[in-house]
Amino acid sequence: MAVRLAEAYELEAVNRLRKQVNDLHTAGKPEVFKPGFPAELRDFVHVIWNDPEQDIAVCEREGEICGFAVLHHICKPENPFMYERDFLDVDEFCVDEKRRRQGVGRELMAFIRKYAREHGLHRIELNMWEFNRDALAFYETEGFATFRRYMETFV
Numbered sequence: 169m170a171v172r173l174a175e176a177y178e179l180e181a182v183n184r185l186r187k188q189v190n191d192l193h194t195a196g197k198p199e200v201f202k203p204g205f206p207a208e209l210r211d212f213v214h215v216i217w218n219d220p221e222q223d224i225a226v227c228e229r230e231g232e233i234c235g236f237a238v239l240h241h242i243c244k245p246e247n248p249f250m251y252e253r254d255f256l257d258v259d260e261f262c263v264d265e266k267r268r269r270q271g272v273g274r275e276l277m278a279f280i281r282k283y284a285r286e287h288g289l290h291r292i293e294l295n296m297w298e299f300n301r302d303a304l305a306f307y308e309t310e311g312f313a314t315f316r317r318y319m320e321t322f323v
């Protein structure tokens with residue numbers, strides 16, 4: 169298994185996984201997420217690719233891309249409430265549904281930690297949807313803890 173930054177020709181394989189994430193989100197939060205995988209969503213991978221503040225990490229196993237993550241360097245300037253915050257945001261993260269619970273996510277996360285340190289970043293942030301208990305269990309296993317919540321009620 170090799171974890172590394174993606175090559176341009178691998179963006180289609182990344183999109184196959186991005187569709188899995190969108191399907192999961194659509195099923196879990198249908199009032200928020202648009203179903204399907206329209207061209208707009210597919211092409212967004214190029215926006216990520218062309219952004220100098222973002223990188224796409226992939227995990228390759230037996231010649232197949234079986235996991236990916238979007239790594240986004242974010243630097244928020246100081247404001248009246250908060251100090252400057254400089255961190256790595258993991259924006260998308262997915263392991264192919266047929267490769268889950270085989271340690272791919274763990275390998276990807278190890279790469280991300282190393283990547284963050286190499287870029288002088290010592291804090292990794294991510295957000296996830298509350299219904300996604302599998303992701304929560306994984307992230308907590310990886311040492312992530314909730315530091316902020318979004319709440320909602322319907323009226």
Ligand SMILES: CC(C)(COP(=O)(O)OP(=O)(O)OC[C@H]1O[C@@H](n2cnc3c(N)ncnc32)[C@H](O)[C@@H]1OP(=O)(O)O)[C@@H](O)C(=O)NCCC(=O)NCCS
Binds near residue numbers: 264270273302306
């Ligand atoms: C969440 C996800 C990335 C985990 O990847 P994975 O490759 O299956 O995880 P690993 O095999 O590396 O798991 C490492 C450890 O995390 C924990 N873990 C992983 N998935 C878990 C689950 N579904 N339930 C409970 N614990 C879990 C376990 O402790 C596991 O170790 P073990 O298998 O030896 O018990 C994967 O399920 C996934 O891609 N889900 C769909 C997309 C998604 O939800 N992305 C995140 C939000 S955008």
